[in-house]
Amino acid sequence: MKQPTTMLSSLQRAKDFEALDQQHFDVLIIGGGITGAGIALDASSRGLSNVLFEKQDFAAGTSSRSTKLIHGGLRYLKQLEIGLVREVGQERALLHRNAPHIVQPKQMLLPIIKEGSLGKTSTAFGLYVYDWLANVDDDERRTMHEKNEVMEMEPLLREDIIQAGGRYWEYQTDDARLTIEVLKTAISLGSHAFNYTEITDFLYNDDNKIIGAKIYDHIHQKAIVVYAQHIVNAAGPWVDTVRRKDDIVKGKRLHLTKGVHIVVPYNRLPLREAVYFDVQDGRMIFAIPRRKTTYIGTTDTFYPTNLSIEKPEVSLQDVEYLLKATNEMFPSTNLQIEDIVSSWVGLRPLIHEDGKSPSELSRKDEIFISSKGLISIAGGKLTGFRKMAERTIDVVVKQRYKQNKTPISTSATEDLKLSGGNFKNPEDIPNYITDLSNTYSQLQITEQQIHDLVYKYGTNTPHIIEIYQELLPKNTKLSTTQRLLLAELHYSIRHEMVTNLSDFLIRRTARLYFERETIEETYFLLLDELAKQLQWNKKQKLQYLREFEQEYQAVLSFIPQQA
Numbered sequence: 001m002k003q004p005t006t007m008l009s010s011l012q013r014a015k016d017f018e019a020l021d022q023q024h025f026d027v028l029i030i031g032g033g034i035t036g037a038g039i040a041l042d043a044s045s046r047g048l049s050n051v052l053f054e055k056q057d058f059a060a061g062t063s064s065r066s067t068k069l070i071h072g073g074l075r076y077l078k079q080l081e082i083g084l085v086r087e088v089g090q091e092r093a094l095l096h097r098n099a100p101h102i103v104q105p106k107q108m109l110l111p112i113i114k115e116g117s118l119g120k121t122s123t124a125f126g127l128y129v130y131d132w133l134a135n136v137d138d139d140e141r142r143t144m145h146e147k148n149e150v151m152e153m154e155p156l157l158r159e160d161i162i163q164a165g166g167r168y169w170e171y172q173t174d175d176a177r178l179t180i181e182v183l184k185t186a187i188s189l190g191s192h193a194f195n196y197t198e199i200t201d202f203l204y205n206d207d208n209k210i211i212g213a214k215i216y217d218h219i220h221q222k223a224i225v226v227y228a229q230h231i232v233n234a235a236g237p238w239v240d241t242v243r244r245k246d247d248i249v250k251g252k253r254l255h256l257t258k259g260v261h262i263v264v265p266y267n268r269l270p271l272r273e274a275v276y277f278d279v280q281d282g283r284m285i286f287a288i289p290r291r292k293t294t295y296i297g298t299t300d301t302f303y304p305t306n307l308s309i310e311k312p313e314v315s316l317q318d319v320e321y322l323l324k325a326t327n328e329m330f331p332s333t334n335l336q337i338e339d340i341v342s343s344w345v346g347l348r349p350l351i352h353e354d355g356k357s358p359s360e361l362s363r364k365d366e367i368f369i370s371s372k373g374l375i376s377i378a379g380g381k382l383t384g385f386r387k388m389a390e391r392t393i394d395v396v397v398k399q400r401y402k403q404n405k406t407p408i409s410t411s412a413t414e415d416l417k418l419s420g421g422n423f424k425n426p427e428d429i430p431n432y433i434t435d436l437s438n439t440y441s442q443l444q445i446t447e448q449q450i451h452d453l454v455y456k457y458g459t460n461t462p463h464i465i466e467i468y469q470e471l472l473p474k475n476t477k478l479s480t481t482q483r484l485l486l487a488e489l490h491y492s493i494r495h496e497m498v499t500n501l502s503d504f505l506i507r508r509t510a511r512l513y514f515e516r517e518t519i520e521e522t523y524f525l526l527l528d529e530l531a532k533q534l535q536w537n538k539k540q541k542l543q544y545l546r547e548f549e550q551e552y553q554a555v556l557s558f559i560p561q562q563a
């Protein structure tokens with residue numbers, strides 16, 4: 001079997017990084033969230049050499065902290081953002097085709113309530129337009145339902161206020177895994193990417209044009225210099241911080257808003273459907289079943305500029321808002337703060353508009369080019385990352401044409417399967433799972449375990465099973481589940497640049513959010529293996545353990561009030 005590329009290997013990360021010193025690229029990308037990853041992929045798809053640096057782990061910024069929906073953004077229709085809704089709406093099906101293992105259809109129920117923000121006719125019309133703009137297939141078109149049907153679909157809804165409802169389709173994803181699969185695809189086409197590497201300064205030529213950057217590797221504490229003809233700032237909530245390294249920020253600037261999600265055990269909110277429902281303040285939030293949990297979100301509040309962008313925190317007020325809204329819509333559940341088993345918080349890198357509330361700020365992306373040549377991209381959504389990348393690299397190729405008549409190339413990502421998404425049709429996945437289960441039946445791996453792997457790693461799953469087989473003779477005392485976990489860890493060290501427990505348990509596998517209760521019994525096993533593979537000394541091992549434990553506690557620590 002053909003082995004996947006090893007360029008995202010933690011085992012040779014230090015060597016690969018140092019080899020870049022003084023190298024020249026067509027494009028240097030700052031930020032390894034979904035925006036930067038998409039830009040690397042687009043650049044590689046057009047044959048441009050490129051390198052990406054991420055100061056934390058890949059997706060550790062906003063791209064692991066979203067609602068995890070690939071969606072058209074129904075509420076943007078209300079704000080008449082027709083272009084945005086059309087674009088992201090159409091991207092949904094395309095992403096499902098190219099990465100069906102991590103972008104799956106999800107039916108949504110939209111209850112219409114007395115004195116709510118949606119009327120029966122306006123919802124029927126709105127959902128119709130939504131489907132039409134997104135070119136939705138006939139069998140995925142919205143349906144409208146009377147009260148009794150809505151209550152049958154979701155008996156936990158508050159009956160006395162329900163008037164009717166609509167059902168429509170969105171897609172569910174794992175944002176951080178989508179980011180890593182995009183990056184792995186980019187790497188397979190020639191990109192280079194490194195986590196924990198921070199752009200600290202820019203370099204300029206005699207004409208004061210940007211020509212390179214200094215980069216610091218936080219893991220091996222080494223600095224290098226890399227030159228590039230075009231430098232793209234895709235630093236999400238840090239876009240203005242990076243712009244300020246280049247020049248004073250004039251004109252448009254970012255406006256960060258905070259969004260919180262809480263997770264409860266599925267049996268405390270056993271929804272049959274994902275529900276998008278009204279909150280009393282006029283906003284709408286989601287409650288979405290996932291694995292053995294249901295998650296609820298999001299809030300949308302201005303984020304003060306004096307607080308840390310790296311470590312936003314969940315406040316008691318955020319949690320109480322979400323619990324109150326949920327209990328009002330699903331009264332029999334009576335959720336309490338003690339029911340929460342995990343949470344996450346992210347910052348939306350939106351573009352400032354005078355006088356608008358957080359929810360009114362546009363989710364559109366914009367590109368700014370500084371007088372010295374730094375290209376910055378801000379705003380946007382996870383769902384629209386491919387088109388954002390295309391627009392950014394369009395700017396680059398136009399500049400290249402102007403500078404030296406390099407022929408204009410066009411993006412080639414529309415039909416590009418993402419790493420792990422190498423299925424002929426999305427509908428082939430169940431058969432693929434059965435086939436793998438049959439092939440490996442002698443290994444005692446259950447079909448459910450194969451299923452869980454396939455919906456994370458897609459067609460890369462056989463590589464994990466090969467590693468499992470490799471580990472078998474050395475780990476006879478471990479259970480199948482433990483050995484499989486180690487195989488997953490080895491794969492992610494070798495092919496997804498996992499460098500510590502948090503990378504693995506939060507951004508590669510989302511276990512901290514959706515399976516936190518399983519972590520306690522496994523993390524020492526994982527820690528020991530990481531220490532062995534990455535040759536940590538005792539001090540490093542302790543440091544990484546402490547860092548993970550802080551994150552492990554933080555998802556259940558809610559600060560009293562934020563200034």
Ligand SMILES: Cc1cc2nc3c(=O)[nH]c(=O)nc-3n(C[C@H](O)[C@H](O)[C@H](O)COP(=O)(O)OP(=O)(O)OC[C@H]3O[C@@H](n4cnc5c(N)ncnc54)[C@H](O)[C@@H]3O)c2cc1C
Pocket residue numbers: 030031032033034035036053054055056057058059060061062063064065066067068069070071197198199200234235236237238242257258259260298345346347348349379380381382383384
């Ligand atoms: C609560 C919430 C819910 C959302 N829900 C959805 C949803 O369901 N669907 C959807 O489509 N969108 C959603 N979004 C929007 C979406 O998550 C974001 O638009 C997207 O993740 C932004 O990605 P990004 O790559 O631009 O930023 P980020 O993911 O933040 O990436 C930027 C990266 O740049 C790095 N960086 C910063 N400075 C430097 C430097 N000097 N050197 C190197 N690296 C640097 C950071 O560490 C960071 O990782 C949601 C957002 C929030 C906050």
